[in-house]
Amino acid sequence: MARVSTPAAALDVLRLTFGYDSFRGTQEQVISHVVDGGDALVLMPTGGGKSLCYQIPAMIRPGVGVVISPLIALMHDQVTALDRLGVRAGFLNSSISPDERRATEQAAVAGELDLLYLAPERLGTEWTQEFLDRLEVSLFAIDEAHCVSQWGHDFRPDYLRLSILHDRWPTVPRIALTATATPATGREIVERLGLQNARTFVASFDRPNIQYRIEPKQQPLAQLLKLIRTEHAGDAGIVYCLSRKSVEKTAEALSREGITALPYHAGLPSAVRSAHQTRFLREDGVVMVATIAFGMGIDKPDVRFVAHLDLPKSIEGYYQETGRAGRDGLPATAWMAYGLADVVQQRQMIEGSEGDAQHKRLLGQHLDAMLGLCETLRCRRQLILGHFGEASEPCGNCDTCLNPPEAWDGTVPAQKLLSTIVRLKRERNQQYGAGHLIDILLGRRTERVERWGHDGLSTFGIGTDLTELQWRATVRQLLANGVLAVSGDGHGTLNLTEASWPVLRGDQQVQLRTETLVRTQRSGRRTATRPDGVPRTRSLAADMLAAGDREVFELLRAWRADTARTASVPAYVVFPDATLTGIAQARPSTLEELMAVNGVGLKKLEQYGDDVLTIVAAASERPPEDDTDPSPV
Ligand code: ADP
Ligand code: ZN
Numbered sequence: 013m014a015r016v017s018t019p020a021a022a023l024d025v026l027r028l029t030f031g032y033d034s035f036r037g038t039q040e041q042v043i044s045h046v047v048d049g050g051d052a053l054v055l056m057p058t059g060g061g062k063s064l065c066y067q068i069p070a071m072i073r074p075g076v077g078v079v080i081s082p083l084i085a086l087m088h089d090q091v092t093a094l095d096r097l098g099v100r101a102g103f104l105n106s107s108i109s110p111d112e113r114r115a116t117e118q119a120a121v122a123g124e125l126d127l128l129y130l131a132p133e134r135l136g137t138e139w140t141q142e143f144l145d146r147l148e149v150s151l152f153a154i155d156e157a158h159c160v161s162q163w164g165h166d167f168r169p170d171y172l173r174l175s176i177l178h179d180r181w182p183t184v185p186r187i188a189l190t191a192t193a194t195p196a197t198g199r200e201i202v203e204r205l206g207l208q209n210a211r212t213f214v215a216s217f218d219r220p221n222i223q224y225r226i227e228p229k230q231q232p233l234a235q236l237l238k239l240i241r242t243e244h245a246g247d248a249g250i251v252y253c254l255s256r257k258s259v260e261k262t263a264e265a266l267s268r269e270g271i272t273a274l275p276y277h278a279g280l281p282s283a284v285r286s287a288h289q290t291r292f293l294r295e296d297g298v299v300m301v302a303t304i305a306f307g308m309g310i311d312k313p314d315v316r317f318v319a320h321l322d323l324p325k326s327i328e329g330y331y332q333e334t335g336r337a338g339r340d341g342l343p344a345t346a347w348m349a350y351g352l353a354d355v356v357q358q359r360q361m362i363e364g365s366e367g368d369a370q371h372k373r374l375l376g377q378h379l380d381a382m383l384g385l386c387e388t389l390r391c392r393r394q395l396i397l398g399h400f401g402e403a404s405e406p407c408g409n410c411d412t413c414l415n416p417p418e419a420w421d422g423t424v425p426a427q428k429l430l431s432t433i434v435r436l437k438r439e440r441n442q443q444y445g446a447g448h449l450i451d452i453l454l455g456r457r458t459e460r461v462e463r464w465g466h467d468g469l470s471t472f473g474i475g476t477d478l479t480e481l482q483w484r485a486t487v488r489q490l491l492a493n494g495v496l497a498v499s500g501d502g503h504g505t506l507n508l509t510e511a512s513w514p515v516l517r518g519d520q521q522v523q524l525r526t527e528t529l530v531r532t533q534r535s536g537r538r539t540a541t542r543p544d545g546v547p548r549t550r551s552l553a554a555d556m557l558a559a560g561d562r563e564v565f566e567l568l569r570a571w572r573a574d575t576a577r578t579a580s581v582p583a584y585v586v587f588p589d590a591t592l593t594g595i596a597q598a599r600p601s602t603l604e605e606l607m608a609v610n611g612v613g614l615k616k617l618e619q620y621g622d623d624v625l626t627i628v629a630a631a632s633e634r635p636p637e638d639d640t641d642p643s644p645v
Contacts, residue, residue: 019044025068029097031591031613036061038213042187043068046151051186051210053157053201057217058191058335059313066153066187067127071099075148076125080132080177081155082168083309085286087129089293090311093585094127098615103129121146132170141180149184152177154205156308157188161200166192166308171204178206186210191335192328195401217331217400221338222346224392224410226385228485229351232321233265239319239347240271240299247316248292251301252333254322262321263301276302293582296573307333312582313340314589319347323354326378327385327399340590342556350386352446352488356504359491363500383492387525388412389419422524423515425478425486426495428453430516432471433508445504450475450483489524557596564631565596571627575620586620587611599628 022043026032035043038054039061046052046069056062070077081087087103094101102116102125119125121143128147134140154160160171177186188205190197202208227235236251251266253259256277266273272295274288292298293312300306304324318337324330330348338344362375381399388395391406391413398404406413432449436442442464451458452466455473466472475483487506490496495512499505514520557565569592576583587595591611600606603621607614 021072022047022068025071026064028614029071029099030064031607031609031611031616033610035064037215039064042213045211045213046185046187047072049185051207052188053198053207053210053212054187054189054215055198055213055217056189056191056215057219058332059219059339059341060191060215062155062189062191063311065189066151066155067094067099069185069187070150070153071126073150075123075150076120077127077151077153078144078147078149079127079129079153079155080135080174081129081309082132082159082171083156084131085289086309086311087131089582089585090129091127092581096581096585096615096619097613099127100125101127101129104134105129105131117143123148132168132173135173135176136170141176144181149181152181152184152186154186154188156190157201157205158190158192158197160204161197175204175206192332194328194399197328217397217402218393218404218407219335219338220407220409221341222334222344222409224334224346224396226348226350226392226411229321229349229354230481232349233262235349236262236319236321237266237269239317239345240266243345244317246297248297248312248314249299249317249319250307250315250333250336251299251319251321252304252324253301254303256303258321259301259303266299266301271299272297273299273301276300276306278303278305294576294580296569296583304329304333307336310336311339312336313584314342315339315344316342317345317347319349321349323348323350323358323386324382325358325375327381327396328378330382330385331396331400340588342590342593348386352484352491355383355488355491356446356498359498360500360502360504363498364502365500380492380494387489387492389417389523389525418526419523420526422486422489422522423518423520425475425483426490426515426522427518428471428475429483429487429490430496430508430512432469433506434516435469435471436466437508443499443505443507446484446487446506449506450480450487453478453483454480486524490522493522495522557593561593561596561599564599564628565592567627567631568592568595568624571623575623587616595624595628599632600625601629 019040022040026035037060038056042052042054042065046066054062054065066077066079084105084107087105088107091101091103102119104113104116108116116128120128130140154174154177156166159166159168160174161167177184186205186207188201188207188210190201198212202210229235240249251262251273253262256279259275259277263273263275274291276285276288288300289306292300293310315337318334320330320333324333334346337346358379362372362379365372365375367375385392385395389412392410393407394404408414429449432452436444448460451461452469452472453475455476457467461467478486487496491498494509495515497507497509499507511520515522572583572586572592576586579586588611591609594609594611595606598605598609600609603617603625606612606621606624607617
């Protein structure tokens with residue numbers, strides 16, 4: 013049988029079905045390799061375009077591509093999105109009725125599906141295995157493959173079963189994909205999934221459109237509000253908090269301020285969780301306040317910011333969470349507020365945790381790397397990419413690049429603090445947390461200071477050259493770089509470490525990062541902020557357009573909201589923002605012109621083409637909008 017060459021066939025599918033002009037990064041190589049029957053391990057950042065790497069081969073190869081995905085709650089949306097593109101897809105998981113299940117199974121057996129999404133636990137049953145035996149399977153795609161790693165941050169026991177794919181169906185090509193790939197995780201995936209013969213494709217992990225910013229935590233809620241109001245009004249975003257309680261408090265506080273904010277954590281009833289997730293996906297401009305239980309596989313392309321109000325436990329987790337911003341390639345912000353209490357809390361949690369010494373050491377290493385990122389004087393992106401083994405230049409789009417922090421010699425303050433700890437321990441056998449030590453250094457006669465006679469210490473009042481804020485920043489940085497330790501007793505007691513002594517003796521200098529309130533306020537310049545500094549009140553995509561195009565965009569957006577609501581699908585399934593902006597700029601007047609816009613494929617052309625052309629034509633006939641900007645709010 014004559015076959016069209018892989019690259020040509022793949023490009024046809026890319027253009028006609030998905031409506032994109034060209035492949036990104038390693039996509040084309042991966043697709044060729046898998047179409048030709050090879051196994052692949054694909055490491056690509058969130059938003060890099062992993063889905064096409066298995067969807068296109070599944071459409072080209074005979075049979076049905078079976079996609080193993082842990083994201084049961086999202087399978088429905090994934091399949092709907094494919095359906096809108098004219099791709100024949102179905103899913104099997106615990107959420108569907110027996111009738112739906114049978115219909116999907118029959119369609120798969122009859123060869124009527126290109127893609128079948130399957131929850132990993134299903135593979136454990138003999139029944140499913142026999143069902144798969146009856147199919148012509150074109151490939152197995154293992155999405156979120158890092159879930160197989162026991163040392164990683166998302167371990168799913170069901171994923172260990174996936175070794176069966178190779179054992180039982182050795183001739184079916186397998187493609188494992190993940191966005192979390194330190195070299196160690198990569199090796200573990202290969203090992204556990206038996207991918208020794210797979211070719212590994214590593215894309216750059218850089219997400220240049222995301223601006224990385226980490227600022228000292230002072231009044232976290234006020235800082236967050238400022239971020240939303242001045243840079244992300246009306247945008248969809250995710251706010252991550254560590255505890256369920258802070259999730260609820262933050263969501264309430266934002267709602268009181270008139271922001272559409274919804275809570276999400278594992279303690280909420282599952283109906284509430286899924287209702288909130290659906291609103292986040294379907295409505296424009298919803299802010300989800302969540303624990304890390306939320307987000308994996310959320311492929312909403314127009315999340316404009318991800319904010320962390322608490323310190324993540326590892327760079328891997330942080331990068332994956334922040335990677336949920338800006339998948340559409342438009343500017344987005346990854347912002348975090350972090351302070352002394354975060355460091356104390358996390359160090360303490362590790363100290364007090366159950367696990368064995370090796371496990372604690374591992375957690376400690378993850379945290380150290382994360383703290384290193386927070387306290388760095390270098391480009392944040394360079395440091396993150398370096399963590400994933402990728403060399404790069406300073407990026408120009410992170411806070412340290414935009415507003416280089418200064419270093420100052422903190423040796424003397426460090427010595428004052430450390431010697432206070434030494435004296436308390438040596439002379440009185442007492443130990444205290446940061447707050448009390450700072451009171452002593454600042455010479456404050458608090459009730460506790462007087463009760464314990466700490467105003468008699470020789471270090472009492474010797475630290476008045478620094479403010480309380482500066483002291484807290486100093487303690488935080490000493491904890492971050494291991495010159496201080498916190499015990500696991502739950503009281504935040506500060507202790508010396510091996511690294512304290514060289515500092516006390518003056519053999520080792522301590523470099524600290526300057527941070528001032530002023531700096532915090534000045535930071536935050538970004539390409540998408542309006543040059544006149546007027547706070548944005550429209551969505552970012554609209555903001556990037558010229559006034560006339562913006563009007564077309566807003567009309568298209570309103571049409572999209574209606575269409576999505578009627579069809580009960582997320583707005584971006586109709587068209588993502590990036591495509592609507594493209595249409596607003598191109599102002600197509602024929603279907604051919606519309607098809608040339610990135611993101612418009614045949615099926616959507618057929619479904620929406622006439623509507624879109626009518627809107628564009630009507631908008632273009634109106635008198636142009638007054639180009640002056642509305643007054644600042
Ligand atoms: P990942 O799964 O790696 O996080 P996705 O597969 O969801 O990323 O892709 C992210 C976004 O990029 C989606 O909106 C997708 O449609 C788009 N995309 C993927 N490949 C291309 C391409 N070659 N050209 C244009 N857009 C693309
Ligand atoms: Zn940078």
